[in-house]
Amino acid sequence: MAILTLTIDGEQVSGKDDESILEIARQHGIHIPTLCYIDGLAAVGSCRLCLVEIEGSPKLAPACTTKPQEGMVVRTATERLQRHRRMIVELLASEGNHQCAVCVVNNHCELQNLAYDVGLTYVRFPYLFPKKTLDASHKDFIIDRNRCVLCTRCLRVCYEVEGAHVWDVAGRGINCEIISGLNQPWGDSDTCTSCGKCVLVCPTGALIEKGEAVAEMEKKTDFLRFIVTARKKKEWINMDSDEE
Amino acid sequence: MKPRVATAWLGGCSGCHMSFLDLDERLIELGEKIDLVYSPIADMKVFPANVDVTLVEGAVANVENEELAHIIRKNSRCVVSFGDCAVSGNVTAMRNQWDPEVVLHRAYIELSDVNPRIPREYPTIAELMKQAKPLHEIITVDAFIHGCPPTSDQIWTALTELLAGRIPASTHVFLRFG
Numbered sequence: 380m381a382i383l384t385l386t387i388d389g390e391q392v393s394g395k396d397d398e399s400i401l402e403i404a405r406q407h408g409i410h411i412p413t414l415c416y417i418d419g420l421a422a423v424g425s426c427r428l429c430l431v432e433i434e435g436s437p438k439l440a441p442a443c444t445t446k447p448q449e450g451m452v453v454r455t456a457t458e459r460l461q462r463h464r465r466m467i468v469e470l471l472a473s474e475g476n477h478q479c480a481v482c483v484v485n486n487h488c489e490l491q492n493l494a495y496d497v498g499l500t501y502v503r504f505p506y507l508f509p510k511k512t513l514d515a516s517h518k519d520f521i522i523d524r525n526r527c528v529l530c531t532r533c534l535r536v537c538y539e540v541e542g543a544h545v546w547d548v549a550g551r552g553i554n555c556e557i558i559s560g561l562n563q564p565w566g567d568s569d570t571c572t573s574c575g576k577c578v579l580v581c582p583t584g585a586l587i588e589k590g591e592a593v594a595e596m597e598k599k600t601d602f603l604r605f606i607v608t609a610r611k612k613k614e615w616i617n618m619d620s621d622e623e
Numbered sequence: 624m625k626p627r628v629a630t631a632w633l634g635g636c637s638g639c640h641m642s643f644l645d646l647d648e649r650l651i652e653l654g655e656k657i658d659l660v661y662s663p664i665a666d667m668k669v670f671p672a673n674v675d676v677t678l679v680e681g682a683v684a685n686v687e688n689e690e691l692a693h694i695i696r697k698n699s700r701c702v703v704s705f706g707d708c709a710v711s712g713n714v715t716a717m718r719n720q721w722d723p724e725v726v727l728h729r730a731y732i733e734l735s736d737v738n739p740r741i742p743r744e745y746p747t748i749a750e751l752m753k754q755a756k757p758l759h760e761i762i763t764v765d766a767f768i769h770g771c772p773p774t775s776d777q778i779w780t781a782l783t784e785l786l787a788g789r790i791p792a793s794t795h796v797f798l799r800f801g
Contacts, residue, residue: 472711476717476720477800478713478714478716478717478801479707479713479771479800479801480707480713480714480771480800480801481714481717482801485801486801491800491801494798494800495798495799498798499798500767500769500798501704501710501711501757501759501764501767502711502757505760506711506712506716506719506756506757506760508712508716508719508720508754509720510720511720594801
């Protein structure tokens with residue numbers, strides 16, 4: 380492990396060579412928007428919201444999966460990046476059915492907050508109003524694919540942390556969707572332990588608890604840091620404070 | 624001459640207009656500043672010419688909405704999508720995953736307690752469009768007021784800006800869905 384020095388948005392920062400640009404930026408109080416990324420799960424770089432510019436490279440790189448190099452010059456908030464980020468949120472909005480007004484996580488939604496972050500006054504692309512399914516066969520939870528942004532956090536937390544691997548991705552392109560088991564009703568899954576981790580890490584109202592009404596559900600993701608730290612370091616951190 | 628202001632009610636629940644009425648005593652101040660030339664809360668049958676600002680509530684859901692939207696655009700200098708249904712389709716567009724016939728059947732036959740029938744014999748009931756659309760997919764829109772419904776404070780701020788000839792900036796405070 381080596382300590383490297385790099386420049387992010389004109390600021391000289393240092394970070395470990397096994398950390399991502401996103402982690403280093405966050406340690407230095409530099410905000411890069413994310414959606415599929417969540418602290419504690421493997422980074423997959425799929426949502427593309429954390430794309431940054433790296434000097435000398437013609438390609439944009441996802442900050443969550445890109446490792447630093449000595450002397451690297453990174454820009455996180457150029458006009459081009461902000462334009463791309465707004466477009467990503469517009470595409471997510473137009474490819475789902477996100478009616479905030481009647482959503483269980485209204486006002487506690489990461490997609491909604493991203494829309495505010497990127498200044499989404501309206502969506503330039505035609506809304507597709509895709510036909511999506513809702514599965515309420517589980518005794519405690521509901522998956523509403525209308526609200527799903529395919530971040531795969533549910534899949535990763537179930538596989539990496541709970542070890543059950545109930546969720547998977549099926550279909551291609553616009554028909555891509557999250558399925559349970561062998562594409563069977565969630566309630567029929569033999570592997571689901573009903574732990575609810577997938578519900579808590581879901582950034583939108585796609586995975587919700589039964590019995591919650593509009594704007595009632597607020598998701599807490601702190602548990603993930605607690606479990607992952609306990610597993611990796613055998614340390615049981617105090618969740619009441621911010622200290623590790 | 625006072626600015627000529629209109630409000631229109633397309634495919635929405637009238638909640639945005641209820642919120643407009645929640646301006647309460649500010650309505651008196653507004654009434655002194657503007658001429659309300661067309662609105663569901665005023666008795667005008669035909670959308671007039673030469674309107675300065677028009678607030679449009681609701682998605683474009685039926686052929687009558689669509690016709691009115693085009694007249695509004697033609698006759699207004701500034702058209703404002705007023706509330707989430709106009710901005711994004713919102714609840715009005717939740718039917719869009721199904722054919723209108725399926726939706727009508729669900730509403731008037733399956734969910735009916737008495738006299739199950741689809742009311743087709745009244746020529747005043749406009750035909751549904753295949754999908755309800757946000758206003759800007761039908762006509763050019765100049766400004767957006769978000770929320771379901773927008774709060775009266777948002778409406779007041781937006782109107783104040785619009786009447787001063789400015790397009791209200793969508794700041795974080797101003798921008799909200801739901």
